[in-house]
Every structure is written in C-alpha cells, then in structure tokens.
Amino acid sequence: MAESAAKRIKTTGSPLIGTHNGHFHADEALAVHMLRMLPTYRESPLVRTRDPKLLETCHTVVDVGGEYDPARNRYDHHQRGFTTTFPGRPTKLSSAGLVFMHFGRAIIAHRLGLSEGEQPQAEGGKDGDVDLLYGKVYENFIEALDAHDNGISVYDPAAITAAGLEKRFSDGGFTLGALVGRLNPNWNDPVPSDPDAAQAEEDKRFLRASARIGEEFEREVDYYAKVWLPARAVVRDAFDRRTEFDPKGRVLVFDGQSVPWKDHLYSLEAESGDASVLYVLYPEKPGPGAKWRIQCVPESKDSFVSRKPLPEAWRGFRDAELDGITGIEGCVFVHAAGFIGGNKSFEGVKAMADKALA
Structure with a gap:
C-alpha cells in the first residue's frame, strides 16, 4: 500500500x-x-x-x-x-x-x-x-x-x-x-x-x-x-451561521478577520447540498474601527465570473459619490468589475449586501 x-x-x-x-x-x-x-x-x-x-x-x-x-x-x-x-x-x-x-x-x-x-x-x-x-x-x-x-x-x-x-x-x-x-x-x-x-x-x-x-x-x-x-473551522462556523444575516443563507460573515475561504466554502456547500452563498463580508483587519469588504462568491474557485456581481450602477465609484448612488453612508469603493466593494462599517457593508440582493 x-x-x-x-x-x-x-x-x-x-x-x-x-x-x-x-x-x-x-x-x-x-x-x-x-x-x-x-x-x-x-x-x-x-x-x-x-x-x-x-x-x-x-x-x-x-x-x-x-x-x-x-x-x-x-x-x-x-x-x-x-x-x-x-x-x-x-x-x-x-x-x-x-x-x-x-x-x-x-x-x-x-x-x-x-x-x-x-x-x-x-x-x-x-x-x-x-x-x-x-x-x-x-x-x-x-x-x-x-x-x-x-x-x-x-x-x-x-x-x-x-x-x-x-x-x-x-x-x-x-x-x-x-x-x-x-x-x-x-x-x-x-x-x-x-x-x-x-x-x-x-x-x-x-x-x-x-x-x-x-x-x-x-x-x-x-x-x-x-x-x-x-481556516476550515472558521469558515464552517460562518457557514453554519449564514441564516442569521440573510434568511436564505446568501451572506457569509467573518467576525474577526478574513481567512482563505473559497475551497472550504465550496466543500461545505457540496456536503450540505446548499450552494446559495452569494456574498462574503469580512473586516479588512482585526480590531475595532476596521473597514469592511463585501466580496462576491465566484462561480468556481478559479473563475472571474461572480455568482451575483455587485450592481452595475455602483461599479467604479467611490466615497461620497458612491454614497449618493447607493443611498448607503460610509461607502469606500466598488471595483469596476463588480466583484468586490467596501464600506467604513459592518452596518454599511451589510446594507450594501442587502441592496445588492434585492
């Protein structure tokens, strides 16, 4: 053997x-x-x-x-x-x-x-x-x-x-x-x-x-x-809690800091038979006052195509201008490709996820 x-x-x-x-x-x-x-x-x-x-x-x-x-x-x-x-x-x-x-x-x-x-x-x-x-x-x-x-x-x-x-x-x-x-x-x-x-x-x-x-x-x-x-345990904990942030389980939240999550998310989805996660929210660094990111889940680990990109109208804008477009305070940016964005607070980035889902 x-x-x-x-x-x-x-x-x-x-x-x-x-x-x-x-x-x-x-x-x-x-x-x-x-x-x-x-x-x-x-x-x-x-x-x-x-x-x-x-x-x-x-x-x-x-x-x-x-x-x-x-x-x-x-x-x-x-x-x-x-x-x-x-x-x-x-x-x-x-x-x-x-x-x-x-x-x-x-x-x-x-x-x-x-x-x-x-x-x-x-x-x-x-x-x-x-x-x-x-x-x-x-x-x-x-x-x-x-x-x-x-x-x-x-x-x-x-x-x-x-x-x-x-x-x-x-x-x-x-x-x-x-x-x-x-x-x-x-x-x-x-x-x-x-x-x-x-x-x-x-x-x-x-x-x-x-x-x-x-x-x-x-x-x-x-x-x-x-x-x-x-990182597997961290992703599993967030996966198990996903319905706390969206009734349909489409939002994954890392409380402390981001970890390598893609492999683990896909394997957990395969185990559970539920591939509904669209957005992952995480702080840019540990500790209070950190800015938050919203990242779209790709269709596969190596894909550049998101399951649900951030709204086209948000892409390529920053700061106050983006606040006005989204109607959400504290926006930092949304990438021109629509796969990632940021906000100054968890509440703000969560609001971005909610509006993007809607």
Whole structure:
C-alpha cells in the first residue's frame, strides 16, 4: 500500500538514491527532495546514472530504470504500458507523483511533527488532517508537475483548436518546470574534460534544482497545513451561521478577520447540498474601527465570473459619490468589475449586501 512505503524501508545506513544523469527535469528533482524530507533518507547519498549495474546497487530509484515496483522501491514512469494515477485523479503520474503517492502521507505527518500513524481528526470531516492535506497538496501542486512531465495539456488541445482559440502570449517560461529547466547546463557552456569532473558539475546543478523546487513544495505543504487547514473551522462556523444575516443563507460573515475561504466554502456547500452563498463580508483587519469588504462568491474557485456581481450602477465609484448612488453612508469603493466593494462599517457593508440582493 502507498501509505506504508516509509515503514517498509529498514536499513542500518542511509539508503542510496538513484536517478538518471544528463538533462534533468522538475519531477525527479522534486522526487529526490521529497525523499530527503524523511528521516530515513535525510543523509542519503545520490547517484545520477543510466548504468543498470549501478542502479542495481541503489536502494531507491526514481525516474529511470523502466520499473514501477514499490516493493523494491523502483519509481519510474517511462515504461510502455504505465498508466498509474493518483487515487481519484485522472493524470498519469511522473516520478514526483509516484514518490508522493507512496511517501506523501509520511512526509506530511513528519512536517506536522506527527508519527506516520497519527491521524488527528480534521474539523468537520471523516478523515484525518494528514489524509486531507495529502489529497490537497497533490491536486494543487504535484498533479500539474505530473501533467507537465507527461506532456498532458490543461485543456483538450482538439477542443481548443475546434473553438478557434489561440494563446495571447507564451507562458512557457512561467512554470516550476521552466525554473528547473533553466538550471541545466547550456549547450555552449564549457565542460570539464575529465568525465568525473563533468558529472560532478552536472550533479551540483541538479542539487540546486532539487533544493529550489523542494523549497516551493515545502512552502506549499506549510501553507495548507498551517494556514489553509485552520481556516476550515472558521469558515464552517460562518457557514453554519449564514441564516442569521440573510434568511436564505446568501451572506457569509467573518467576525474577526478574513481567512482563505473559497475551497472550504465550496466543500461545505457540496456536503450540505446548499450552494446559495452569494456574498462574503469580512473586516479588512482585526480590531475595532476596521473597514469592511463585501466580496462576491465566484462561480468556481478559479473563475472571474461572480455568482451575483455587485450592481452595475455602483461599479467604479467611490466615497461620497458612491454614497449618493447607493443611498448607503460610509461607502469606500466598488471595483469596476463588480466583484468586490467596501464600506467604513459592518452596518454599511451589510446594507450594501442587502441592496445588492434585492
């Protein structure tokens, strides 16, 4: 089973990790970093080679060797017929996805200061925090890397062509894959004449790439563990109280301060079967006297289309002029796109929500 992979490793020394040499990519760079986040692999040496005999000496091999055999710690995805995906997701895995699928729970548990077996209950959920974060980190970080390495487009290319859509600009250099790729040697860089020295120089570049993408991965895990997850209880409390502010439950209010709410709101709506929230009200900062914001709920997390935008007549106006248009005192602004606005007080922003609903 994937979740028992870390427990399966028993060795008296630091297990040797193997991956391929030559041009490196984001997937094996991250796979190596993720392994080294675990105590068992913390001091593991790394060999970068395509020599089968050398790879046989490695305890764990990623992205080379033509084998996917977790019982032998072999995690390649290039072999013919490989179709493995993360549970519940459609994207074929890269070496990073394979390592995360088998070691991700242990990595997250260790990052949270837990043993692998500890599963604190996520607020309002059936599964533990580790399981919740395991799925979330895969979907929001690892999956895009898997797709990139396997040449899978975000959108169906045939559908894009059929729709006659063309990219407005190139975004190829604006990815973690591109960041890692730029750390490879250039074709015209000087290469040491000694093969061992040349390999050592290439390996130094790989380790820089592994540390760079690993830093982004650790930041992602920390965000979801220390910021996103604690917000769940705050959003649930506001969701449970939504009919206090509107009989139909269309207004969500955060009393103390705003938290990352979109993911949690959509999951709570899915659990309850009620997707009626249109506006979220929150203070700009904690403490008395703070100004308040009204934000429209998007149709989906990444959408720029609101379920119900603020009235068109309000958009692009500010302060006293906006007071006159809305008939509400204390208005600060309404964005020209109509997805957000502000008022000097909760009473004022609540009045804006009521009028917008009407």
